[in-house]
Amino acid sequence: MASSPDSRVPxxxxxxxxxGVALGTVSNVLNRPQKVSPKVQAKVHKxxxxxxxxxxxxxxxxxxxxxxxxxxxxxxxxxxxxxxxxRGAEREAALHGLNLLLANSDVDFNRERAYLELFAQERVAGxxxxxxxxxxxxxxxxxxxFPLHTVLLNSDATEDACTVGVDNELGGYLAARxxxxxxxxxxxxxxxxxxxxxxxxxxxxxxxxxxxVPTVGLELMPTDEVQAEDGRAVGRAVLDRQPSxxxxxxxxxxxxxxxxxxxxFLSTSEVRVPQDIAVTGYDNNRAAWDSGVPITTLAQPGExxxxxxxxxxxxxxxxxxxxxxxxxxxSPKLLVRESTVPRSS
Amino acid sequence: MASSPDSRVPxxxxxxxxxGVALGTVSNVLNRPQKVSPKVQAKVHKxxxxxxxxxxxxxxxxxxxxxxxxxxxxxxxxxxxxxxxxRGAEREAALHGLNLLLANSDVDFNRERAYLELFAQERVAGxxxxxxxxxxxxxxxxxxxFPLHTVLLNSDATEDACTVGVDNELGGYLAARxxxxxxxxxxxxxxxxxxxxxxxxxxxxxxxxxxxVPTVGLELMPTDEVQAEDGRAVGRAVLDRQPSxxxxxxxxxxxxxxxxxxxxFLSTSEVRVPQDIAVTGYDNNRAAWDSGVPITTLAQPGExxxxxxxxxxxxxxxxxxxxxxxxxxxSPKLLVRESTVPRSS
DNA sequence: TTGTAAGCGTTATCAT
DNA sequence: ATGATAACGCTTACAA
Numbered sequence: 214m215a216s217s218p219d220s221r222v223p224x225x226x227x228x229x230x231x232x233g234v235a236l237g238t239v240s241n242v243l244n245r246p247q248k249v250s251p252k253v254q255a256k257v258h259k260x261x262x263x264x265x266x267x268x269x270x271x272x273x274x275x276x277x278x279x280x281x282x283x284x285x286x287x288x289x290x291x292x293x294x295x296x297x298x299x300r301g302a303e304r305e306a307a308l309h310g311l312n313l314l315l316a317n318s319d320v321d322f323n324r325e326r327a328y329l330e331l332f333a334q335e336r337v338a339g340x341x342x343x344x345x346x347x348x349x350x351x352x353x354x355x356x357x358x359f360p361l362h363t364v365l366l367n368s369d370a371t372e373d374a375c376t377v378g379v380d381n382e383l384g385g386y387l388a389a390r391x392x393x394x395x396x397x398x399x400x401x402x403x404x405x406x407x408x409x410x411x412x413x414x415x416x417x418x419x420x421x422x423x424x425x426v427p428t429v430g431l432e433l434m435p436t437d438e439v440q441a442e443d444g445r446a447v448g449r450a451v452l453d454r455q456p457s458x459x460x461x462x463x464x465x466x467x468x469x470x471x472x473x474x475x476x477x478f479l480s481t482s483e484v485r486v487p488q489d490i491a492v493t494g495y496d497n498n499r500a501a502w503d504s505g506v507p508i509t510t511l512a513q514p515g516e517x518x519x520x521x522x523x524x525x526x527x528x529x530x531x532x533x534x535x536x537x538x539x540x541x542x543x544s545p546k547l548l549v550r551e552s553t554v555p556r557s558s
Numbered sequence: 559m560a561s562s563p564d565s566r567v568p569x570x571x572x573x574x575x576x577x578g579v580a581l582g583t584v585s586n587v588l589n590r591p592q593k594v595s596p597k598v599q600a601k602v603h604k605x606x607x608x609x610x611x612x613x614x615x616x617x618x619x620x621x622x623x624x625x626x627x628x629x630x631x632x633x634x635x636x637x638x639x640x641x642x643x644x645r646g647a648e649r650e651a652a653l654h655g656l657n658l659l660l661a662n663s664d665v666d667f668n669r670e671r672a673y674l675e676l677f678a679q680e681r682v683a684g685x686x687x688x689x690x691x692x693x694x695x696x697x698x699x700x701x702x703x704f705p706l707h708t709v710l711l712n713s714d715a716t717e718d719a720c721t722v723g724v725d726n727e728l729g730g731y732l733a734a735r736x737x738x739x740x741x742x743x744x745x746x747x748x749x750x751x752x753x754x755x756x757x758x759x760x761x762x763x764x765x766x767x768x769x770x771v772p773t774v775g776l777e778l779m780p781t782d783e784v785q786a787e788d789g790r791a792v793g794r795a796v797l798d799r800q801p802s803x804x805x806x807x808x809x810x811x812x813x814x815x816x817x818x819x820x821x822x823f824l825s826t827s828e829v830r831v832p833q834d835i836a837v838t839g840y841d842n843n844r845a846a847w848d849s850g851v852p853i854t855t856l857a858q859p860g861e862x863x864x865x866x867x868x869x870x871x872x873x874x875x876x877x878x879x880x881x882x883x884x885x886x887x888x889s890p891k892l893l894v895r896e897s898t899v900p901r902s903s
Numbered sequence: 904t905t906g907t908a909a910g911c912g913t914t915a916t917c918a919t
Numbered sequence: 920a921t922g923a924t925a926a927c928g929c930t931t932a933c934a935a
Contacts, residue, residue: 273912620910
């Protein structure tokens with residue numbers, strides 16, 4: 214048998230023949246409809262439908278030298294902050310006829326690099342990167358010397374790329390300020406400032422707020438990670454102390470951490486939240502929503518980050534050589550819930 | 559100016575020249591290393607590194623006619639069941655040198671179709687699809703007559719494609735059976751069997767269990783959606799009744815629903831969970847984990863679904879014309895937690 | 904291993 | 920609009 218006689222994938226040439234027009238006309242119908250009369254367009258579209266023609270993007274990218282897809286490498290899709298970013302980016306991309314493809318690095322630096330490499334090979338128009346964060350100042354932005362237009366999300370300003378970040382120092386400050394205004398004076402910060410750069414920044418903000426009020430003290434309670442389990446450990450450690458030795462306000466560096474802390478307290482009747490100890494989280498992570506006691510947190514503008522980043526990327530693509538990297542810093546918003554202020558009803 | 563004199567993107571030809579070998583040899587080094595001597599390979603790799611050469615996949619796909627990337631269109635990445643699928647699929651793909659790109663349809667049928675179309679245009683090797691579920695028997699599997707190898711996840715068997723699903727009827731049965739064995743006899747099913755096919759199947763399973771025991775009654779409590787808010791509404795409705803009119807066991811068709819129900823009960827002291835009313839959820843969704851009272855649920859094998867689906871897809875790709883669609887049904891597992899059985903300690 | 908060359912399915916340009 | 924044709928960057932086959 215020479216080759217299956219059936220169903221070869223139709224090409225533009227086949228569509229042209231079927232519609233009785235020139236190949237170039239089919240291409241025009243698809244890419245520059247305004248250059249083709251409505252009657253001819255109709256014929257072409259009918260032929261496309263009849264044949265089940267699906268344009269070949271590989272050929273398109275190769276010939277045109279440009280792609281209309283954007284790649285987004287995300288550090289952790291299970292965190293709603295990052296998932297929200299993809300929503301914002303996607304919405305913005307759709308407005309401009311761009312497609313968004315996702316890759317989950319899952320907090321694995323090697324996978325992050327592999328996906329960036331993949332997108333580079335695919336010659337996507339550009340990439341959005343919410344990088345694996347470490348305690349390093351700059352997250353080793355773009356791996357190879359390849360001209361891959363990249364916007365960094367949830368990142369600090371760097372010379373290598375446009376960035377959009379959230380003011381973590383401010384977030385820490387707002388959390389501490391909130392507790393201080395509620396009259397708390399023995400604060401505890403749960404989390405390790407060295408764990409990741411954002412955590413260190415939040416801690417710095419907390420310290421700034423504390424330094425403004427001499428009567429307020431701060432204690433650091435390091436944790437291994439920032440999961441609920443680590444929070445429960447913190448909670449138990451606090452419960453093991455004499456009541457007079459306990460803090461009256463805890464600033465957790467992540468929602469899941471706060472969640473675990475609250476959970477540990479709720480499992481006993483020794484400590485009431487927030488009456489005895491108020492607790493704040495960070496991220497407004499839906500995975501920690503609606504816990505027994507809703508947790509006061511700092512909402513990170515996820516969708517906005519994604520949308521802003523996508524716009525910055527489009528600017529960069531449009532500007533070409535004359536482009537100068539820019540940096541946007543968005544502000545977190547304090548969401549007061551029952552873990553710091555009892556329900557008023 | 560003719561064209562920017564600087565940094566043109568290097569091609570294989572440039573690598574070949576730099577390394578002092580033939581173009582075909584560079585291609586071989588990349589695709590069939592065993593055909594090239596180690597010494598030459600080293601030279602080529604050095605040239606690739608020096609030039610910062612990044613192979614062009616568009617050209618590769620076009621020339622070879624095959625791609626090594628798989629597209630995965632996911633209905634709802636915020637549900638950990640589906641996110642787990644992507645992890646399983648990715649792990650399996652990586653084992654065989656395939657890349658996995660994600661697209662989030664976000665429960666939007668139009669976006670689902672658009673992404674499938676995109677993957678078809680990209681000529682990916684195949685696609686995995688966790689479709690938007692409706693109450694229709696078959697989720698209008700593959701949109702166009704294009705030969706896009708597709709495996710459906712979280713789906714019932716269909717003639718059009720390979721599928722891997724989870725036995726929802728069994729899940730409903732196991733949940734009801736569990737409550738019955740705990741001595742509950744006035745059961746309530748929260749959720750609308752018509753909302754989506756899986757819900758209807760879970761309800762059928764519940765009925766089967768109920769029918770096996772004449773002394774147990776079942777009541778249906780429809781909801782609009784399956785979110786925490788709908789659960790709170792169910793909880794309030796139950797609380798509004800006389801205690802004697804209340805169920806002693808509630809089977810929620812989703813974790814968030816169960817979550818809302820439990821929350822409503824916890825906010826009063828009228829009903830204790832599980833002593834007065836036991837509650838089960840469905841999905842083992844991490845978004846509902848670690849609630850005040852951990853919720854008994856049916857864990858869906860997410861990672862396994864993804865891995866199995868990817869393997870089925872690879873079989874399909876390998877078998878070509880002789881392929882016959884197959885169907886796998888995985889079983890959910892009952893995870894007993896405190897919303898049905900009080901902590902033993 | 905080399906060197907050559909025929910595709911792969913588009914885009915884009917040209918004169919008609 | 921047409922018809923023809925040169926890219927685009929790679930894979931693959933072939934003869935040397």
